[in-house]
Amino acid sequence: MERNWYLRIALIAGVLVFSLYQLVPSWFYFQLPPSERNGEKYDQSVPSWAPSARKHLNLGLDLQGGIHLAMGVDVxxxxxxxxxxxxxxxxxxxxxxxxxxxxxxxxxxxxxxxxxxxxxxxxxxxxxxxxxxxxxxxxxxxxxxxxxxxxxxxLQDFQAKAVDQAEKTIRNRVDKWGVSEPDIKRKSNNQIQIQLPGFKDPEKAKELLGRTAQLEFKITDDDSAALDGVRAALPACPVDQGLLRAPLPEGGCWSVEGVELPGGQARQATFVAANTRAQLDAAVDKAAKPLLPPGDEIGVGEGTIGAGPVKDRFYRTYLLHGKTELTGDYISDARAAMDNSQGAGKPVVVFTMTPEGGRLMEKLTTQNLGRRMATVLDGKVETAPYIQGKISTNGQITLGSNRPYQQMFEEANEIALVLKAGALPAPVTIFEERTVGATLGPELIKKGTTAALVGLLLVVAFMILYYRATGLIADLALVLNALLVLAIMSIIGSTLTLPGIAGFVLTLGMAVDANVLINERIREELRAGRTVRQAVEQGYDKVFWTIVDSHVTTLVAGVVLMQYGSGPVRGFAVTLIIGLVASMFTSIVVTRAFMDFFTRRDTARLSV
CATH class of the missing domain: 3.30.1360 (Gyrase A; domain 2)
Incomplete structure (x- = not known):
C-alpha cells in the first residue's frame, strides 16, 4: 500500500508543481498596472525559466476592454x-x-x-x-x-438570410481565429455588432472580419484582341530582355504576353500594367473599358519585376469572360500548405470541394481544356493557370507577388481560414470602430474578487468545523482544484469573464459537494460498525459511481453548450468542462490518497 501511496503522492505533487509553474506568467501579468500588461515591461518581468509570457489568463471585454465593431451588410x-x-x-x-x-x-x-x-x-x-x-x-x-x-x-427572405449568413460567417471566423468570449449579435438596419475582448489590433480584426472571401473561377478570353486598342492611348511598358523593367511609366502602360489557345495555336495578348492599383484603375477606365466586348470584364492581378532577390510589385489586367463559372460556396475545407513543385517551397492555399462542387469543376475543366482559368478572390486575380487536365475535388490558390515568406504564409492562413469559415454573402462596411474600456470597472472587479474569496473562505471554514480532519483534507483538494483549473485556462489562453467566473465557482461547488457525499457515506459506514479502514474503503467505493454520474451528466451539458453555444455561453461551458475534470481528479484521487495514508493501520482513528 505504501508504494502505491507514494506513487499517488508523486502524481499529486507533480500536478501541484505543474499548476503553479503554468500560473507564473499570470502572476506577473496581474502584478502590473493594466496599461503595462501587454507591453515590453510585462515580457521582461516574466522569468526566463517560466512558460511563454503569452500563456497567461486573459480578462474579457467586461473586465478589461477590447475592440468594438459595428458592421453593415450590403444586402x-x-x-x-x-x-x-x-x-x-x-x-x-x-x-x-x-x-x-x-x-x-x-x-x-x-x-x-x-x-x-x-x-x-x-x-x-x-x-x-x-x-x-x-x-x-x-x-x-x-x-x-x-x-x-x-x-x-x-427578396425579403433572401435579404434576411444574407444578414443571418453574414452573422454566422463572422462568428465562425472569430471562433476559428481563437478569440475567446466574443460577443456577436444582430442590430437594426442590417448591422452586426462585434466585441473582441482583449484584442489590441483593430486593423487585423477589420481585415479578417471584413474580407468577403468571394472566390470565383472565370475563364480568360485569350481569343479576343479587344485590348490591342489600348496601344493608341497608353505608352508601351519598358522591357529588358523580354521582361518588364521598373519603374513603369506614371499613369500606366501596355505590354504583351504569349498565350496559348486550344488546338496548339498561340498569340500575343495585350494587357495594361501600372506601379500602383490606383494608377491601373485610372488607366483601365481611360483606355480599356471602352474597348470591352459584350460579356467580358477586366480582372486585376499582381506581378513582379526583376530577376534578383529584390523584386518590384506591379499590377496588371486580365481579360476575363464576365460569367462566374464556379464560386467558393462549394468549398468544404481549406488550409495553408507548401508548394514544392518548383523547388523552393512557397505558401499556397489548398482547398477541397464538396461532391457537387467537384462535379461542376470537372465539367468546367473538361469543357475548357487548354484555356486559362482565373482564380479570383475578392475581386483580385490570384492566379490564372492553364487547364492541363480534368480537375475535380482538389485544387490550390497560388498567391501573387514575391513578398517575404512569413507575410505570404500569414496571408495563406488567413485566406484558408475565411474560406473554411465561409464566404460573406455580401460585402460589409464598418460603420463604427472603437477600443472600449472595461464596463465593470476596477471597483466592481475588486468587489467581485472579494466576494469570491469570502465565499471560498466560508466554505473552507464550514468544511473544517463540520467534518474536522476530513474537511481539512477536502479543503486542500479544493485549493489544488482551483489552481489546476486556472493553470489549464492559462495554457489554452482562455478569457476570464463573468460567465467564466460563474462556471469556475460552480465547479468548486461541485468539488465540495463530492467530498460531502464521501464524508457522509464514511459516517454511515462507521455507524454500521465498520472499522475506520473499512469505512473509508466502502465510503469511496459506494459513492464513486454517484460522483461519476453527476459529473458526467453535467459534462455532457457542458459539451453541448460548447458545441452549439457561442460567446459568453461557450466561455462558461469551457470553464465548466475544465473544472469538472479537475473536480473528479481532486475529489476521488487526491482526497483518497491522504485518507488511505492516515487510515492505513487498523488502530487508526478518524475525525469525520
Whole structure:
C-alpha cells in the first residue's frame, strides 16, 4: 500500500508543481498596472525559466476592454449578385431547351433580368413554368425582350438570410481565429455588432472580419484582341530582355504576353500594367473599358519585376469572360500548405470541394481544356493557370507577388481560414470602430474578487468545523482544484469573464459537494460498525459511481453548450468542462490518497 501511496503522492505533487509553474506568467501579468500588461515591461518581468509570457489568463471585454465593431451588410449588392446568377442560369436553361435567346443579363439597375429573344411569349411561359415560385414577369419590356424579377417575398427572405449568413460567417471566423468570449449579435438596419475582448489590433480584426472571401473561377478570353486598342492611348511598358523593367511609366502602360489557345495555336495578348492599383484603375477606365466586348470584364492581378532577390510589385489586367463559372460556396475545407513543385517551397492555399462542387469543376475543366482559368478572390486575380487536365475535388490558390515568406504564409492562413469559415454573402462596411474600456470597472472587479474569496473562505471554514480532519483534507483538494483549473485556462489562453467566473465557482461547488457525499457515506459506514479502514474503503467505493454520474451528466451539458453555444455561453461551458475534470481528479484521487495514508493501520482513528 505504501508504494502505491507514494506513487499517488508523486502524481499529486507533480500536478501541484505543474499548476503553479503554468500560473507564473499570470502572476506577473496581474502584478502590473493594466496599461503595462501587454507591453515590453510585462515580457521582461516574466522569468526566463517560466512558460511563454503569452500563456497567461486573459480578462474579457467586461473586465478589461477590447475592440468594438459595428458592421453593415450590403444586402442590395447581394441581391444584384443573385439577379446576375439567375440571369446566367436562365440563359443556360433556355439554351438547353433549344429556345431562341440572344442574351440574358441584369438590367442597369440590377433589379431585373432582361432576356432578348425572338419569341418573347414562349420564353416567358417556359421560364415561369420553371421558376414561377420565385420569379414574375413585369411589364414595360421593350420589343423582343422579356423582363423577369424576383417576387417581393423572395427578396425579403433572401435579404434576411444574407444578414443571418453574414452573422454566422463572422462568428465562425472569430471562433476559428481563437478569440475567446466574443460577443456577436444582430442590430437594426442590417448591422452586426462585434466585441473582441482583449484584442489590441483593430486593423487585423477589420481585415479578417471584413474580407468577403468571394472566390470565383472565370475563364480568360485569350481569343479576343479587344485590348490591342489600348496601344493608341497608353505608352508601351519598358522591357529588358523580354521582361518588364521598373519603374513603369506614371499613369500606366501596355505590354504583351504569349498565350496559348486550344488546338496548339498561340498569340500575343495585350494587357495594361501600372506601379500602383490606383494608377491601373485610372488607366483601365481611360483606355480599356471602352474597348470591352459584350460579356467580358477586366480582372486585376499582381506581378513582379526583376530577376534578383529584390523584386518590384506591379499590377496588371486580365481579360476575363464576365460569367462566374464556379464560386467558393462549394468549398468544404481549406488550409495553408507548401508548394514544392518548383523547388523552393512557397505558401499556397489548398482547398477541397464538396461532391457537387467537384462535379461542376470537372465539367468546367473538361469543357475548357487548354484555356486559362482565373482564380479570383475578392475581386483580385490570384492566379490564372492553364487547364492541363480534368480537375475535380482538389485544387490550390497560388498567391501573387514575391513578398517575404512569413507575410505570404500569414496571408495563406488567413485566406484558408475565411474560406473554411465561409464566404460573406455580401460585402460589409464598418460603420463604427472603437477600443472600449472595461464596463465593470476596477471597483466592481475588486468587489467581485472579494466576494469570491469570502465565499471560498466560508466554505473552507464550514468544511473544517463540520467534518474536522476530513474537511481539512477536502479543503486542500479544493485549493489544488482551483489552481489546476486556472493553470489549464492559462495554457489554452482562455478569457476570464463573468460567465467564466460563474462556471469556475460552480465547479468548486461541485468539488465540495463530492467530498460531502464521501464524508457522509464514511459516517454511515462507521455507524454500521465498520472499522475506520473499512469505512473509508466502502465510503469511496459506494459513492464513486454517484460522483461519476453527476459529473458526467453535467459534462455532457457542458459539451453541448460548447458545441452549439457561442460567446459568453461557450466561455462558461469551457470553464465548466475544465473544472469538472479537475473536480473528479481532486475529489476521488487526491482526497483518497491522504485518507488511505492516515487510515492505513487498523488502530487508526478518524475525525469525520
Amino acid at each position: 442590395d449588392r447581394a441581391v444584384k449578385a443573385k439577379v446576375a446568377r439567375r440571369a446566367d442560369e436562365i440563359a443556360d436553361f433556355l439554351r438547353e431547351k433549344k429556345l431562341p435567346v440572344e442574351a440574358s443579363a441584369p438590367t442597369p439597375d440590377g433589379a431585373r433580368i432582361a432576356v432578348k429573344t425572338s419569341d418573347p411569349k414562349r420564353v416567358e411561359s417556359i421560364v415561369l413554368d420553371q421558376y414561377g415560385s420565385e420569379l414574375t414577369s413585369p411589364s414595360g419590356a421593350p420589343q423582343g425582350t422579356v423582363y423577369f424579377a424576383f417576387k417581393s417575398k423572395v
